[in-house]
Amino acid sequence: MTKLSVNINKVATIRNARGANNPDILKVASDCELFGAQGITVHPRPDERHIRYQDVRDIRPMIKTELNIEGNPIAKYIDLVLEVRPAQVTLVPDSHDQITSNHGWDTKNNITFLTDVIGRFKEAGIRTSIFVDADAEMVGYAKKCGTDRVELYTEPYAANYRNGRAEAIAPFTDAAMAARELGLGLNAGHDLSLENLHYFHQNIPWIDEVSIGHAIICDALYMGLRNTIGKYLEALK
Known part of the structure; x- marks a missing residue:
């Protein structure tokens, strides 16, 4: 069964625009779980813009399912993760001023750094995942870093889906097969939507978790949060 983790960053963006507490992040997180989501994802950035x-x-303390904290493992982020101790930490190589994540780790050339960071998190009993491009070599070096899982960066799949979905999914299937052969757990995220999620899951049914935020919040503007989460769960069947 593939779990749906809802990224609530965009909800925080709306809240921060007015400076008060509307919408209430804690209530939204709780409601996502109530409506069927099996996890909550957050991606705190140094400027705290969301x-x-x-x-x-x-x-x-209020999460009943799993909390996944994404981010670039700078010192402040590492301290937060070790303090909070989520179910999962996902390492993402984004700079402080990036609008959104736009590439995976070069695990080959960052193996020493990633191995050290992952070791610290695993010592604290936190499941680890490395954000990677759909590249079997990067998956292989992620395994050498000691990670539990990899998360495939799916924006290229989403961007090319309408131009030929068989071609768009091919490198992701190859990377996913490499992860499975290495005994790595598998997550995926970035620009997955109701348009492209079912086909992705149909071709990689052994995926452990998808993390989706932007598309869910956009769809919820029209369909409501409960109905939207239900439709994403249906796409994962």
């Missing part, structure tokens, strides 16, 4: 570090601390 999810704030304190949000992560507040969310952790």
